[in-house]
Amino acid sequence: MLKTKRQGSLIIISGTTCAGKGTVVQHLIQRNQNLSLSISYTSRDMRDGETNGVEYFFVTQEEFEKKIEQGDFLEYETVQYGKYYGTPKKEVHELLEQGRDVILEIDVKGAQKIKEMFPETILIFIMAPSMEEVKKRIKARGKENNEQIIKRFQVAYQEINEIPKYNYVVVNDEVQLAVQKIEAILLSEKCRVDRIEEIAVENQEEIIHEFLMDKDFDNSNSFDFEV
Numbered sequence: 001m002l003k004t005k006r007q008g009s010l011i012i013i014s015g016t017t018c019a020g021k022g023t024v025v026q027h028l029i030q031r032n033q034n035l036s037l038s039i040s041y042t043s044r045d046m047r048d049g050e051t052n053g054v055e056y057f058f059v060t061q062e063e064f065e066k067k068i069e070q071g072d073f074l075e076y077e078t079v080q081y082g083k084y085y086g087t088p089k090k091e092v093h094e095l096l097e098q099g100r101d102v103i104l105e106i107d108v109k110g111a112q113k114i115k116e117m118f119p120e121t122i123l124i125f126i127m128a129p130s131m132e133e134v135k136k137r138i139k140a141r142g143k144e145n146n147e148q149i150i151k152r153f154q155v156a157y158q159e160i161n162e163i164p165k166y167n168y169v170v171v172n173d174e175v176q177l178a179v180q181k182i183e184a185i186l187l188s189e190k191c192r193v194d195r196i197e198e199i200a201v202e203n204q205e206e207i208i209h210e211f212l213m214d215k216d217f218d219n220s221n222s223f224d225f226e227v
């Protein structure tokens, strides 16, 4: 009776530094068959433990600029230290057309650009429970120098100011709980009235007639409404 839109939903997940959004997204992808993660392109260096085509497609600055000229990106930004990050247009369109829901794990500026292009995008912001916790997580990583850590904090504070532009905010104090909250968001988004393409009640009279003529159904007192 209800025909909902076949096209998948676009979901943006952004978050402050060390909010654990990567882990939350991995859990979401593993647990939900219809979810795909869009893999961005970047010109930043590959970090230890990263693989080309898994976390990102790693390209040079020149290769990235060529792709910009070719119009290959839905959006792109210079996010950190002048390095490019961009969402591939063709791959995302193809996934949505197949009816898959697509997660973009991108920054606040990129999120706004996508929202302008696709107003139905679901924007979710993931936060660490506190900045104290962020400090602990950065220290535990131990990978960055003081200058980089200060830069990360500055960006985090700027991004927190942008939360009102999002539809949902999820505090990641416990990964499983954060994942469940996002699944609940996605489930309720599926039930939104504006996802309905068509409400069809076909052959109303025929169906009522068949129902009244149905021998298996004792309709002798169907209209005996008590007043």
Ligand code: 5GP
Binding pocket: 014, 015, 040, 041, 044, 075, 076, 077, 079, 080, 085, 086, 087, 105, 106, 107, 109, 110, 111
């Ligand atoms: P990292 O270098 O730590 O993997 O990511 C740095 C930032 O870049 C993160 O905030 C991440 O969300 C953002 N980012 C990753 N891919 C994209 C993208 O395609 N577009 C935009 N605008 N931001 C991205």
